[in-house]
Amino acid sequence: MSEEIKKEIMLPKGEELVLSSSPHIHVTENIQSIMLKVVLAMLPALAAAIWFFGIPALLVIFWCVLFCLVLEIIWCRIAGKPASVVKDGSALVTGLLLAMNLPPVTAWWVCLLGALLAIWLGKQVFGGLGQNPFNPAAVARVGLLIALPRQLTYWIPSSGMTADAANYSEVFYAAADFTKIEQAGQVIDGITCATPLSIAQNTPKILDSGVAAADNFAAIANPESYWQYFIGNMGGSLGETSTLAILIGGIILLSFKLIRWQIPLFYLGTVAVFTGLIHLIWPGVTPPPLFHLLTGGLMLAAFFMATDMVTSPITGRGAAIFGIGLGVMTCVIRIWGGFPEGVSFSILLMNALVPLIERMAKLKPFGFRKPTPAKGA
Amino acid sequence: MNEQAINKDLKIVSFKGGVHPQKDGKILSKKASIQTAPLLERYQVIVSQNIGAPPKVVVSAGDEVKKGQLLAEAAGFVSVPLHSPTSGKVEGLVDIPGPMGVMTQAISILADGKDEWTELPASIDWRNSDADTLKKRIMECGIVGMGGAAFPSHVKLSPPPDKKVDYMIINGAECEPYLTADHRVMLEEPEKVLEGAAILGRAAGVKNVVVAVEINKVDAINAMMEKAAQFNVGIVGMKVQYPQGAEKQLIYAVTRRKVPTGALPADVGCIVQNAGTAAAVAEAVNAGIPLIERVTTITGEPVVNPGNWRLRLGTPISEALKLCGGVKCEPGKLILGGPMMGFAQRSTGVSVMKNTSGILLLDKSDVTQYESSPCIRCGRCLEACPMNLQPSALSQLAEAGQYENALKYNVMDCIECGACAFACPAHRPLVQHIRRLKAEIRNRTKKEIKK
């Protein structure tokens, strides 16, 4: 081969040429940048949580992220994977999501348990990022809810709610310590509060229609309360209260194409239609749809939890089915179930259905035609 | 950058899916006009240059050949002859590295420096001749699809009689990043391309002849639009989106017809030919010149002077690179073709073939390493796939070795355009996985047929 090199002209020597399959160029986007964008989208909701619940919320976020990162590194060490895997940012996202799913006042050990459930049981036993069929944060949330129901339903009022602001700041802002808050909670009356959904759950249902039925939920479902729910001034999990902040995050996610738009649309739409119908038939059984949309973890789930790319169907049609299924399950659990909130359960249940949904909602290739018996056209 | 404005009458079309590489590298060579390479001392013409049966060599060591003389004759219908790039002496058959990495047979010709033409066939008055004469000439001049596949052109022009063809599309999309060869040909020789298009139309008995060009080649579009009427050829603009020039996508963009799975363009009444091919056809019919040289883009960041060169078949890549002043630094990759579908080479000993549309060197910093992190099911590949497949699922099936299941995901429809792997944030080797699946499935069907 004519390998002789002319004096001034340099030619490739060939020994450093890389062989690889086409294509030879790629996008600059990578998993890390995707995860960081997701974190960016979470920031408004996290900021709202700290605004409404103060230092305890910040602590919960800190613990969850710390434990998730540490546990991820430990697992990688044991499993012989490079610990640099943690750089992909998925553990950070899981940690933040987990924090958003916990009450604003949560003891560190609950955070640790949650991180264990999320990172190890929810993700790493299945092989790590991309392999887990269930949403790690939902696994942790459901596992904790079943195992530690009291800790997971220990709601404190948001800073805008309390009548006695001095008391409030003294207890919650100064003492960022669960045991102290617990003790304080026993002393100061009314320090814990109920979430709107648990109030709705505990309100006796009125099956027949009438004035009483229509007014059954008036205390928690009125224009003034809707506004409070919208900005996030209510009891609830750390990251789920502020619909406004979550919507901002959702817009970020959608604009970066990090979630499939079908999931939030069909999820929220189904919940609205379903609760609307039930409310129309039996107004005394459940509050109006707007109440359901604004309270609980629905918004958080619709934009951040259910849309997790790994555990939701990959095709658009599949995502729509997934969203509808989520909506129905959430409503059924909320209205008739034993738990006030059903989003985490419905996410796990629908996660289990994803392989079946994907079977149903396979893409049809361009120019697809049904295979016909061999015959010259 | 005072680009020419797009003509308002231009119809702009596109297809669904695809990707748009931000850094398309065309800027390196799109202003460089076509230069003709000086005569070399030696050419190594690879024998098997077309899809189908490789031609049968008719010369032997020691023979004197003239430029354009037959070196190998067509061996069957799906095969074309091969001609000598210059006059000189046949040194014999040698093994040189082929484009696919395996050694391949080539005819080595020592140039005598005279560069004398052999006696060429007479010009054909194509406006008054019948289709078969044209097709015969196209075949005799060894013309194949010069865009990449190297499929014999006369075969495409002869669809089965029961299929009514009413569209001839000349593919000037050149959607591959970095490549500008077709662009320059269309800009500098618009008449040749248009006349070739008209000839191809006549050879296929088709009235509707259009040249489809991506609208990032405004100057070429305008140059052709001026002359298009005189050849009764239409010009269509296409959105800049990869793979706009893939056959099925091109047909859909221009005609809105979908080529069904496993069918040929002729099934929907279309024939697609490359713009470079059209120019070669014009030369073959008007002057009887066989396909012995082609315009190739030599480009990439490491190349000192990227440009578009008219190279003879059998020019070794190393010689071609010398024309461009060599390289600035050691490149990370040598690719024949474009960056999306081209083949990585291990040495510069490969020689230019009929379908070598580009010689691309990539800088080491541009060589993307496959860290191949796991799929996070983001769905980017589904959006990118012009064939509406699910590359992520296919790649996982390939990894798990579930080859039969891949058929349920229509793996055989893949056109290997590389859009999915380009878009994958996990940098998974999706195309390689899919090629593996296809190879396995082909093997299995072969075995079944044997049984």
Place this chain on the structure above:
Amino acid sequence: MTQESLLNVLELTVGAMLVYNFVLSRFLGICPFLGVSRRLDTALGMSAAVVFVMTISSAITATIYNLGLKKTFLINGTEVNLLFLKVLIFIAVIAALVQIVEVLLQKFSPPLYKALGIYLPLITTNCAVLGAAMLNSVNDRGIWESTVFSFFSALGFGLALVLFSSLRERLDLSAVPRPFQGMAIALITAGILAMAFVGFSGLC
């Protein structure tokens, strides 16, 4: 329909299928649940077989229970009650039924027979089938009630099995760490699935 009977119907259907799912809530019938869930099509076949066997066997056992075992006979002045033979009789009936199903399957659907393999005879010892019969008698359900309950319980079993097998087909594509491959990851997945089913509690 009165509210009470509505609730009763709900309990027999939704309750049997989801809330008190045989596999994921009562943890009965784990053997076929883990054994036949490798592939979706065999899971579907097994589900069909279980639905068939469970419904028929419950109908028969409930008939025997309601017409025979429950009754107290007066023989020679002593009251005789055969309730203590319940388990024995139920098992015998179920075993015989499975035999019959096996023969019929082999005749009419050999591929399914082959796919179910060892698990078909195992239905005999599938505690879910006996469990359904026992639950019916413990709750003193009538023949129709028992049949409906068993049918929906079997549907719930099938649902869990199908869900689980589709998940396992997906797990086959994942890079599960070596120590967790196979049964370990299957059990973990089943556990998480059971956790998800807790969400249905309190529905009725």
Place this chain on the structure above:
Amino acid sequence: MTSTIILSVLALSILGIILGLAIGLISKLFGVATDPKVDLVLELLPGANCGGCGKAGCADFARALVSGEASPGQCPVSSQEVMAQIAQVLGMALEAPDKKIAVVLCGGDIQQTKVKTLYNGVNDCISAMLVAGGPKSCAYGCLGMASCARACPFNAIEIINGLAVVHNELCVGCGVCVKTCPRNLIKLVPAEAKVHIYCSSPEKAALKMKVCNVPCIACRKCVKSGEEGQFTINGFRVEVNYDNYPGEDIVSKAGCPKNCLLTAAQHLEIERNEEAGEVVA
């Protein structure tokens, strides 16, 4: 008390009779006769479903055995005793086949093959072959990406030093690897043949030496020092004639200049040492 006993016995007897009759009737009406031998044979078979016999898994093979389409010797995995047992079940005489094992006929590990191209892609021989024929400079050498090792149902192939090596004690000769290797380097040979020529390249000696330190250059030293017919010359390389294979002493007698004629044990040891050396370096 007695009446309870009597009634229980009566009830169970009646139930038993009814159920027995029902089963009997139905199997009479719908029963399909199957040969119980199939199950017996299936139990004896190894159950690896390797396909080495040419049938689709052990169950299929068992059916073929019982129906007489196959003979027990076709199962490459079963030991002699097992085959004898199967033959006994089937009531036939057993023809004893030679036990075969696989051998990878390439010695070009990562130290011995000179020029290497950087390869960036799926770590699998078959996939790598699709990219410019794979990274190895020798177009006929082992790619060392473990396609065969992954395919082996008995974990008998190990990649040592970038080269696939068969562990003779684990190999049962099912031949799955032979079909897997994209470069067709793996051969099934008699288990008693201990000496192999670890090169499969048909290229000319000069070309081989350019890319590899241990090619067979067809110097015929082995042919000369061996007995007539123990080796065959195939183009530019020599092959061991496995119908008439030489003994282990041929290695020292021939003194292969390229260290390409080796016993399997020597080959394994060389690769092990080289790998250990690499770790130190």
